[in-house]
Amino acid sequence: MKINRVLLYFLLISVQSFGADSSRHVFKYSKVISVPDLSFLEYVYTGLDILEQMDFQPLKGKKIAILANHTAVNRKGKHILDLIKDTGDIDVSFLLALEHGVWGIDDNRSKMIGRDQVDPIHDAPIIDLFNTYLYPPHWVMEKVDLILVDFQDTGSRYSTNIATMSKVFEAASNHKVPVMILDRPNPIRGDIVDGPVPRTEFQSFESYHLFPIRHGLTLGEMAIIINEMGWTKESKRVELNIVPLSNWDREMWFDDTGLPWRNPNPYIIDPNNLLTYLGMDIFRGTNMNVGFGTKVPYAVVGAPWLATSFLLDKLIDQNLPGVEFKEVSYRPSGSIYHERVPQYDGQSCSGIELTINDRNQFKPLPTATALMLLIQRLHPREFQWVEDDYIDKLFGTNDLRVVAAQKKPPDHLPAIWAKDVYEFNDFRQKFLIYR
Secondary structure, three states, X not given: OOOOHHHHHHHHHHOOOEOOOHXXXXXXXXXXXXXXXXXXXXXXXXXXXXXXXXXXXXXXXOEEEEEEOXXXXXXXXOEHHHHHHHHOOOEEEEEEEOOOOOOOOOOOOOEEEOOEEEOOOOOOEEEEOOOOOOOOOHHHHOOOOEEEEEOOOOOEOOOOHHHHHHHHHHHHHHHOOOEEEEOOOOOEOOOOOEOOOOOHHHOOOOOOOOOOOEOOOOHHHHHHHHHHHOOOHHHOOOOEEEEOOEOOOOOOEHHHOOOOOOOOOOOOOXXXXXHHHHHHHHHHHEOOEOXXXXXXXXXXXXXXXXXXXXXXXXXXXXXOOOEEEEEEEEOOOOOOOOOOOOOOOOOOEEEEEEEEOOOOOOOHHHHHHHHXXXXXXXXXXXXXXXXXXXXXXXXXXXXXXXXXXXXOOOOHHHHHHHHHHHHHHHHHHHHOOOO
């Protein structure tokens, strides 16, 4: 069913509190913009879809900076920068780039000028907030009236995008610039929480806030928690407005939404792969290859020295739900599209491949940690943690290394983080936009 844009715009400016139940969301520093109840439609609408139907009226006559990447597309797959260009009367003054750039790894829509880039659509300078700057420079913040944020999060704490967004909040607070976030679904469901909450001594750009590894939040909900709790430097808050989703339920997987898929980073190739990434990304803290340099990143783990036959037997004994394992041989090969050189590049590896057979039963973190602990037990000399105990920063605690050193069974570890899951799930309730 299609809805006339004029009719929807009329509803948006007329209805006070529908859609995401915004009447119950009263926060001190943040606001969920009221949107109509669109439950009579069969589709999920993102914050960008809603703003588009409003003809981008909240942006008209403003100079804005946009923090977005290639995932910022509407239901038809059209990018936010193209949509705004078609609208007119909006000055896109700067683009703020996340880790993998505005256009992802295929950055052929931008042209280099000195050390920076210029967007060919709006002729706006691209400010790299990952490799060049940590914060948007003052000469950016002094020229804009609003910062607009739109990107698809992974549903996992590992993403550096949330840390970058937090730095933008800090700069926006210093310069009294409002922030508007266009919300998007949690792609791996919003009703499941799992993994440890990081301890302060292990926080990093990949464990920047006190979220468990699988947090079950949308981008907008994370932003509200960060802003309301003062989880930024010196507890700085911003004037934050969230344009919420319509028709999204927390038990939805991404492919239930009908929205177009865009790889959130170069190593996540489809929604199923995103689910294995949630657990298997911790192998970056070891000397194992985790599928980089293959067609199945995060779905295989291996090394030239891995004894897969005995490992497979031990994995089967674990009775891990929703997943099957098989032995594979492969040779990682670096790609010109990916900056990351794969572990054991060009070497023949023995490995274990994961296949999810029931995503509702599959537990990514218990599966990945069980696999890691079994490998460490079978190969105590060959298996190594990478330098500076990077695994602790990924995992958020040193519990994984401690359990490995103590040679405790793999199922001991989820019991350790169970308290974190319970307490965080209780804590997050008052910040949830959607039920």
